Amino acid sequence: MAVSLVLIGLLALEAVASVTIRKTDRGPTGYEVDFRYVNPTAKRVLIGGGIQPFTDQFHTSGTSFRANGRYHPRDYQPGDFYVSNPSPQLPAEPAYIWPYEMNLTDAGKGEWTYTAPLPSGIYSFAYLVNCNYAPNCSIDTGQLVIDPDLPPFMNVPGDQVASSFQVPFNPAFQASPELNTNFDYALDAPKPWRGTVKTVNYTSPGSIHPAPDVHDFSIYLPAEYGAVAGKKYPLLYLSHGAGGNGADWENLGRMSHIMDNLIRLGHIAPTVVVTPSFYNLLPGSEKFIYGNKSQSIPVPPAYLVRENFVDYLFPHVESTFEVCSNASCRAFAGLSMGGVLTYEMYVNATAMFDYYGIFSPATNAPYVTREDVARRPELGKKGIMVAWGLYDFVFNQARDLLTAFDGAGVGYVNRVTPFGSHYWNTWQDELWWFGQLVLWKGVTGRETGRAKVPR
Structure with a gap:
């Protein structure tokens, strides 16, 4: 043994x-x-x-x-x-x-x-x-x-x-x-390929945790980060879901291991990943802390989270880390209520990101329409992946979102995880395939690029 x-x-x-x-x-x-x-x-x-x-x-x-x-x-x-x-x-x-x-x-x-x-x-x-x-x-x-x-x-x-x-x-x-x-893509990569992950506190007026006017996020820096003078790295924001926080993707999903292996195998370029927290942002809100009654605390409205991120989180990340500052090398993704936030970013922060990963989304209508795309053609020129589990309780909501995209003429890549429920093995799978099939693969306006996946 x-x-x-x-x-x-x-x-x-x-x-x-x-x-x-x-x-x-x-x-x-x-x-x-x-x-x-x-x-x-x-x-x-x-x-x-x-x-x-x-x-x-x-x-x-x-x-x-x-x-x-x-x-x-x-x-x-x-x-x-x-x-x-x-x-x-x-x-x-x-x-x-x-x-x-x-x-x-x-x-x-x-x-x-x-x-x-x-x-x-x-x-x-x-x-x-x-x-x-x-x-x-x-x-x-x-x-x-x-x-x-x-x-x-x-x-x-x-x-x-x-x-x-x-x-x-x-x-x-x-x-x-x-x-x-086989989930071995979430095991440790060889040491030369292992990035670092840490937590960061930043100023966010009105936030209530971990301190007044202070909020936090976790960040993954690829192994190459800092080794090439002046290099700016692609940037992925990756959101947790209801009842979670920004440490979930690393603690429960092994995000850094998945990113290490995506980079090692050549599926994506070295990429910085920020996993923010969307609770505790709003003044006067009840504090969310794991292990207390916080599971019943309402999820903050997606538009208020977007406004806070645009005002405080995004500028802090771009001024502190060596990351790119244009939509072609920026992405936003999230699971469950984080998928709702991702859709909010797609509709109302469209110019900031060219790639979106909408995982197990708890979204509801109204959705984007063909008339919306006619008025705002950029909505149809994004790299989008919508993914959920075959046994996921948001199955119908995710399918409705795809139906709306079809009706609006919006291209996407779809992954239905065949063993997946509303849980971390599903979201590991979805991040893995998002990296292989969509992230930084180029946008044609109808579909994202197709990767050569090892068999």
Whole structure:
């Protein structure tokens, strides 16, 4: 057995947590993930977060967008994938326990363990201590515990409430003629190709977090950045969705790994990526912080976010970093409500960006019309990708958007992720294909350029 990843750290003076990813070269997936958590006072420990039940294409409803199979990972078969479940708790079934329940293997030490044979993909998690449902658990009370040596990427404490890890693909056990679920493009690139990612605070009058009149974003700088004197880099803005923040794309989606590999394989030129936060921008609004009641805080109107970004975020980025300042090398993309924001940028900040990635969009009419394009021909001269998951609950909204584009004569590239729900494996896939098929490929007014994709 070869250890791919071992992370061990102190939680408290006598507490330890670790996640180990092991290549086993045996079924069902060829990999196993070991969780270990030590807490002498815990009575029950669950693994909550993004380790979902599995299903396949033959046992998943396209109308409720819910996995009917709901297989335990120990029952994994090639072609299985996970679909995020929209209900708070799944019905009790003997085939699995959800969330995953850790076993008390050493009562004297308070050692809890759990092992699961997971296939390729991104997984987020936190330990739920004496608590049965993650939204009811609190960091402050110690019921929701983040792995201490696998800390999430975030700006200030509280900005994220889950860690994540990526499991490699093992073709001997995971290859399927029905479905390609290889997510290795989100693994570490070789060191010379690894960019850097960090958080940045900037002045934003009226913003309320992380401080009064201060807002924040995360930024990815490609490995080449700073090595070529005077070079200006293409710039992609990449938005999170409702209930998220600007650290999501890195912490939960491994954005920097995907960008490293897109650049390494020659799909895109070295590109700077900014992932902003659209909560906490407006004076008088309720503060959004992960882990409190913030999930019920309304999403700010897209036009107000656009106005704030145009006034404060965009000028700060262009004055601080070596990035381009014209539409031909600028792009905006986002997921879910971030897709709504992307559409807002397309309609009302049209001159600023030539490329748009509208991922799992929660958009609603009115949409652009043929008359709009006749008045503003630039609307029909953009590189656009609209993408969503086959089991995505915004399926109908995304399809309606494409119908509107068809009626308006607006060209686009469309990706329906065949294993995708409204979750991070879908958005990883969409960013990957956006880079391969659309980003910086040139705009013809009818469709974007076509990339030669390795098979």
